[in-house]
Amino acid sequence: MSASSASPAIRLPFDELQQLLRAIFQHHGCSEKVAAALACNCASAQRDGAHSHGVFRMPGYVSTLASGWVNGQAEPKVTDVAAGYVRVDAAGGFAQPALTAARPLLVSKARSAGIAVLAIHNSHHFAALWPDVEPFADEGLVALSVVNSMTCVVPHGAHKPLFGTNPIAFAAPCAGHPPIVFDMATSAMAHGDVQIAARAGQALPEGMGVDADGQPTTDPQAILDGGALLPFGGHKGSALSMMVELLAAALTGGNFSWEFDWADHPGAKTPWTGQLIIVIDPSKAEGERFAQRSRAMVEQMHAVGLTRLPGERRYREREIASREGVALSAEELAGLNALLR
Amino acid sequence: MSASSASPAIRLPFDELQQLLRAIFQHHGCSEKVAAALACNCASAQRDGAHSHGVFRMPGYVSTLASGWVNGQAEPKVTDVAAGYVRVDAAGGFAQPALTAARPLLVSKARSAGIAVLAIHNSHHFAALWPDVEPFADEGLVALSVVNSMTCVVPHGAHKPLFGTNPIAFAAPCAGHPPIVFDMATSAMAHGDVQIAARAGQALPEGMGVDADGQPTTDPQAILDGGALLPFGGHKGSALSMMVELLAAALTGGNFSWEFDWADHPGAKTPWTGQLIIVIDPSKAEGERFAQRSRAMVEQMHAVGLTRLPGERRYREREIASREGVALSAEELAGLNALLR
Numbered sequence: 057m058s059a060s061s062a063s064p065a066i067r068l069p070f071d072e073l074q075q076l077l078r079a080i081f082q083h084h085g086c087s088e089k090v091a092a093a094l095a096c097n098c099a100s101a102q103r104d105g106a107h108s109h110g111v112f113r114m115p116g117y118v119s120t121l122a123s124g125w126v127n128g129q130a131e132p133k134v135t136d137v138a139a140g141y142v143r144v145d146a147a148g149g150f151a152q153p154a155l156t157a158a159r160p161l162l163v164s165k166a167r168s169a170g171i172a173v174l175a176i177h178n179s180h181h182f183a184a185l186w187p188d189v190e191p192f193a194d195e196g197l198v199a200l201s202v203v204n205s206m207t208c209v210v211p212h213g214a215h216k217p218l219f220g221t222n223p224i225a226f227a228a229p230c231a232g233h234p235p236i237v238f239d240m241a242t243s244a245m246a247h248g249d250v251q252i253a254a255r256a257g258q259a260l261p262e263g264m265g266v267d268a269d270g271q272p273t274t275d276p277q278a279i280l281d282g283g284a285l286l287p288f289g290g291h292k293g294s295a296l297s298m299m300v301e302l303l304a305a306a307l308t309g310g311n312f313s314w315e316f317d318w319a320d321h322p323g324a325k326t327p328w329t330g331q332l333i334i335v336i337d338p339s340k341a342e343g344e345r346f347a348q349r350s351r352a353m354v355e356q357m358h359a360v361g362l363t364r365l366p367g368e369r370r371y372r373e374r375e376i377a378s379r380e381g382v383a384l385s386a387e388e389l390a391g392l393n394a395l396l397r
Numbered sequence: 398m399s400a401s402s403a404s405p406a407i408r409l410p411f412d413e414l415q416q417l418l419r420a421i422f423q424h425h426g427c428s429e430k431v432a433a434a435l436a437c438n439c440a441s442a443q444r445d446g447a448h449s450h451g452v453f454r455m456p457g458y459v460s461t462l463a464s465g466w467v468n469g470q471a472e473p474k475v476t477d478v479a480a481g482y483v484r485v486d487a488a489g490g491f492a493q494p495a496l497t498a499a500r501p502l503l504v505s506k507a508r509s510a511g512i513a514v515l516a517i518h519n520s521h522h523f524a525a526l527w528p529d530v531e532p533f534a535d536e537g538l539v540a541l542s543v544v545n546s547m548t549c550v551v552p553h554g555a556h557k558p559l560f561g562t563n564p565i566a567f568a569a570p571c572a573g574h575p576p577i578v579f580d581m582a583t584s585a586m587a588h589g590d591v592q593i594a595a596r597a598g599q600a601l602p603e604g605m606g607v608d609a610d611g612q613p614t615t616d617p618q619a620i621l622d623g624g625a626l627l628p629f630g631g632h633k634g635s636a637l638s639m640m641v642e643l644l645a646a647a648l649t650g651g652n653f654s655w656e657f658d659w660a661d662h663p664g665a666k667t668p669w670t671g672q673l674i675i676v677i678d679p680s681k682a683e684g685e686r687f688a689q690r691s692r693a694m695v696e697q698m699h700a701v702g703l704t705r706l707p708g709e710r711r712y713r714e715r716e717i718a719s720r721e722g723v724a725l726s727a728e729e730l731a732g733l734n735a736l737l738r
Contacts, residue, residue, distance in 0.1 A: 140481040141511025141681045170482025171675070173512040177683050198648065216701040226640050228647075236643070238636040289630025295579040295707050298694070299567050302577070306569075306690035307539065309683030314697060334512070334675065340482045342518050342650030349647035353639070356655060361556040366636050 066389055067381030073111075074099040080114060080395045084121040086128035093152040094183070101184045103382045105373035108248025109184035111388050116182060116325040118395050125324035126150065126180045132157040140169040143308075146179030151203065151331045154179055155188055166197055166335040174333040177310035180326035181205070185225035186239035186367070188333065193227035193235030196347065198336040201225045204304040205327040207314040209243045209285045212294035215270055217284035220313035220327060221247045222300035229338070230354055231347040238366035242297035243285040250276045250285070303332045407730055408722030414452075415440040421455060421736045425462040427469035434493040435524070442525045444723045446714035449589025450525035452729050457523060457666040459736050466665035467491065467521045473498040481510040484649075487520030492544065492672045495520055496529055507538055507676040515674040518651035521667035522546070526566035527580035527708070529674065534568035534576030537688065539677040542566045545645040546668040548655040550584045550626045553635035556611055558625035561654035561668060562588045563641035570679070571695055572688040579707035583638035584626040591617045591626070644673045 068076075074095050081091035094117065102110030121128050130149025134157050137143050142162050146154035154176045165172035181203045192199035205220030223246070225239040241247070244264045253260055254276035267273040268282030279285060287293035305312045310330020318324040338346030354365060377383070384392075409417075415436050422432035435458065443451030462469050471490025475498050478484050483503050487495035495517045506513035522544045533540035546561030564587075566580040582588070585605045594601055595617035608614040609623030620626060628634035646653045651671020659665040679687030695706060718724070725733075 137681050138511035139509065140513065141678075143681070143683055145683065168480065169510050169512075170479035171510075171512055171514040172481065173677060175682060198643070211698060211701060211703055213705065214698070214701040214703045218697055218701045224637075226636075228640075228643050236639075238640075240633045240636060288633050292581045292629050292634070295567075295581060296565075298577075298698070298707070299569075299579075301694055302539070302569050302691060306687050306694065307677065307679050307682050309685075312690075312694060312697070336514060336648065337482075338648050340478050340484070341516060341648050342484055342486065344650075346647050349653075350643060353642055353647065353653060356559055356653070357552060357555070357639070360552060360559045362552055362554055364554065366639070 065383040066386055068384055068389070069381050070099060070103050070377060073102065073382050073384070076392055077111070077114065080118065080392065081128070083396055084118050084128065086121065089156070090128055090130070090150060090153045093156050094150060097152050097183045097187045099382065100187050102384070103374055103377040104370035106184050106186075106370060108246055108252050111384065111392060112248065112252065113182060114392060114395060119323035120180075120182070120321075120326045123318075123321040123323040125318055125321035125328070126326050134158045134161060136161060140165055140172040142172065142174045144174065144176045144179075146176055148178055148328070149180065150326075151176050151179035151181040152183065152188070155331075155333070162333070162335055163192070163195065163197070166337050170340040171334065171336045174335070175308040175330070176332070177308040177330040178328075179310065179331060180328050181331055182326040184239055185223045186227070186237050186370070188331075189225045189227035189239075190235055190237050192335055193229045193237065196229050196339070198228045198338050198346070199226070199333060201331065201333040202300040202304045203331040204301050204310070204313045204329045205247070206316075206329075208247060209287055209297060210266060210270075211298070212287055212291040218314055219287070219294075219297040219301060220329070221285065222297045222304070222313070224296065224300065228350055229347040231345070231351040233351060233354060234367065234371050236350060236354070236366060237370075240288075242287055242293050242300060244288045244293075245285060247285070250279050254280055304330045308332055406724035407727060409725055409730070410722050411440060411444055411718060414443065414723050414725070417733055418452070418455065421459065421733065422469070424737055425459050425469065427462065430497070431469055431471070431491060431494045434497050435491060438493050438524045438528045440723065441528050443725070444715055444718040445711035447525050447527075447711060449587055449593050452725065452733055453589065453593065454523060455733060455736055460664035461521075461523070461667045464659075464662040464664040466659055466662035466669070467667050475499045475502060477502060481506055481513040483513065483515045485515065485517045485520075487517055489519055489669070490521065491667075492517050492520035492522040493524065493529070496672075496674070503674070503676055504533070504536065504538070507678050511681040512675065512677045515676070516649040516671070517673070518649040518671040519669075520651065520672060521669050522672055523667040525580060526564045527568070527578050527711070529672075530566045530568035530580075531576055531578050533676055534570045534578065537570050537680070539569045539679050539687070540567070540674060542672065542674040543641040543645045544672040545642050545651070545654045545670045546588070547657075547670075549588060550628055550638060551607060551611075552639070553628055553632040559655055560628070560635075560638040560642060561670070562626065563638045563645070563654070565637065565641065569691055570688040572686070572692040574692060574695060575708065575712050577691060577695070577707060578711075581629075583628055583634050583641060585629045585634075586626060588626070591620050595621055645671045649673055
């Protein structure tokens with residue numbers, strides 16, 4: 057979903073935006089390392105046109121930090137569990153700095169064992185998931201990640217919400233192309249996109265969610281005000297969402313989407329759960345180089361008429377931003393500056 | 398989809414059915430080991446009411462073996478690649494005996510490294526996928542498998558079929574319950590269910606597939622006669638199907654769903670592709686035992702009104718079959734006996 061701003065776009069160099077966001081995070085109590093990880097993630101989303109996870113998220117980060125719900129200074133504790141297994145206790149902080157801390161060990165294990173898993177728990181994830189996996193593909197690795205979030209999705213066949221929007225992200229290298237990357241909520245719609253639609257007063261398509269009485273609605277505000285989302289694709293999306301709960305929470309030692317209670321932290325917005333990342337080294341495979349095969353697949357996808365592959369819109373936006381700067385509305389920039397006061 | 402037979406069900410003890418199927422496979426040129434693996438898989442599907450992968454598949458297996466397309470005597474070659482990576486060349490035979498051959502090494506690697514992957518290539522898979530993953534969960538492991546198949550699904554946004562039905566199966570242990578298991582085609586419908594509907598002359602729901610001209614149809618025969626299926630859940634299911642191609646084919650060294658040509662083998666029905674299985678040892682996790690957490694999730698799912706969890710219908714049918722025998726129609730049994738001549 058694109059940003060819906062009345063004013064013309066301001067173009068800010070990526071580094072400048074990242075610096076501004078880093079300053080905001082530090083101003084609100086984050087350590088330098090945490091601020092750097094979150095600023096990079098959030099600025100990247102804005103740069104790539106993924107607005108529901110761009111600067112739109114900053115007030116939520118700030119109110120969460122102010123509420124004491126998340127530890128902006130957390131030092132993640134990395135444990136080398138086994139030849140293919142790394143565990144991180146994010147210590148009540150954000151998942152991104154936990155990934156940053158564990159990443160070198162994870163990559164070295166994946167390259168040596170052929171596959172490795174990173175199990176993050178006691179972590180907060182409030183961001184797009186593709187920035188967590190794309191860099192692995194840049195290094196020639198295949199990555200899959202899942203993160204559970206907060207109760208807002210009614211399992212298929214149930215009458216009350218239980219699961220989170222529980223995204224799945226995947227990244228794979230592709231010869232002569234940027235990596236093939238997707239990041240999909242297992243809900244019919246991402247929560248951030250519901251928030252953006254509500255702010256813009258736009259109706260949603262049918263089948264996205266229900267209101268507080270469990271009745272189908274196209275009003276995003278009704279979904280936010282005690283309503284809930286539906287899974288995508290009926291019982292199949294619902295089963296995938298369940299799988300995300302098991303992998304991201306049960307397997308990591310993190311909270312399920314329904315297990316944390318932030319009632320004592322008004323302003324808290326970040327789900328306190330877990331995240332799983334699986335990294336595979338495709339050079340262990342039989343036959344041709346993986347990236348060549350991946351490229352062959354892309355060519356076939358074009359041949360059957362696909363004009364846009366997963367991730368391509370983001371790369372196009374990124375390319376424009378690298379020339380012209382990252383697009384922000386004047387209101388968005390003013391909002392960011394206000395967060396520095 | 399349930400079997401649609403006119404005659405009342407005959408009940409055959411599971412072992413007897415398995416023995417009959419094994420005899421049929423051997424009669425048509427399979428080695429003892431291959432026959433045992435396939436008979437167990439197919440009889441299990443019939444027992445659990447998964448009729449599109451039960452004895453319904455036997456004529457397809459037999460015509461494929463007769464066509465010389467698949468090697469019923471193949472000896473899989475297992476390679477110990479790395480601490481978490483096992484590769485199997487199925488040698489042009491079926492994937493199930495390849496899994497059987499590699500399984501002990503895979504399980505021992507998963508327990509020691511925390512995670513392990515089995516990459517099967519040069520393999521034929523014509524069966525349900527859940528029988529491949531469920532046994533890992535019986536041993537307390539978490540398993541995820543993907544297999545690509547044959548071009549019959551139009552990627553979202555394309556105008557011609559490319560992907561296979563490309564199922565994803567998942568299994569996880571659950572304390573005091575049988576494992577939580579799902580097996581879902583990433584197509585809107587499984588190919589076997591389309592075949593069953595066509596045989597029964599039943600119309601399909603909207604949104605399942607297109608005819609040979611690319612027009613939406615509810616006629617299963619039109620889908621089989623040059624038409625194609627659609628992915629489930631629009632662009633999300635389509636992205637998952639693409640991921641299955643990358644993991645099951647590109648990563649293993651197997652064929653993509655569009656790469657094999659069986660024109661010289663009339664009667665051939667089995668896709669010649671690859672399969673990936675990821676196995677995780679949840680005892681490496683932080684906190685409570687995984688199976689307890691999994692059980693806690695199931696209780697919450699019941700609390701929000703879910704009456705049937707993934708896999709539960711199969712367990713119910715299995716329970717009935719264990720008391721009364723596996724249900725077959727008289728026609729089905731006659732058909733099986735005819736395959737022994």
